[in-house]
Amino acid sequence: AQKVTQAQTEISVVEKEDVTLDCVYETRDTTYYLFWYKQPPSGELVFLIRRNSFDEQNEISGRYSWNFQKSTSSFNFTITASQVVDSAVYFCALSGTNQGGKLIFGQGTELSVKP
Amino acid sequence: GAGVSQSPSNKVTEKGKDVELRCDPISGHTALYWYRQSLGQGLEFLIYFQGNSAPDKSGLPSDRFSAERTGGSVSTLTIQRTQQEDSAVYLCASSLGGGGYTDTQYFGPGTRLTVL
Secondary structure, three states: OOEEEOOOOEEEEEOOOOEEEOOEEEOOOOOEEEEEEEEOOOOOOEEEEEEEOOOOOOEEEOOEEEEEEHHHOEEEEEEOOOOHHHOEEEEEEEEEHHHOOOOEEOOOEEEEEEO | OOOOEEEOOEEEEOOOOOEEEEEEOOOOOOEEEEEEEEOOOEEEEEEEEEOOOOOEOOOOOOOOEEEEEOOOOOEEEEEOOOOHHHOEEEEEEEEOOOOHHHOOOEEOOOEEEEEO
């Protein structure tokens, strides 16, 4: 079965705090991709990152970083020095060789960054 | 460049009526997807078009839902005899389409459907 779990429904932090959003996945596919999307209050899903199952290198992009650990089936997302503009719902998603093109999404984590 | 566009942005209809939702993918993208986002169910896959291949309809919740893609570009999602449980945001996405599960999907702003 394909499943993505984002156990944190809501997180609230104060600006400049670091915050980590957790994502755990289940898949029987040997080759798969993991994604993170951001959904700000405007509603549009914005692509942030894609990672394939063979690449376990951590990725850093500005204040954003991603930690992919195949051993624990996790793909966690950290925002350093959070800003109010980071307030949004963040979705982790999975696609695999036996799923065609469909994305399996987690339930999302709503991040609120307060000034 | 232009992203995925969807129309209308909001649609209010009465129970039992038919509705059509439109999606214009990013130019040059051969794959197109429909998803539904509702409070109780999160983000659910509905249907996937890849080039001229038969669409993957495995996510359509009932036979009241159908979609077509004309000329390999614009897509229309049709819901017949709408029910209140169809109320949701319908999201369209497109991708280059070269690699199926490896593709990055880019989403439109969605159509918020409210069935009274």
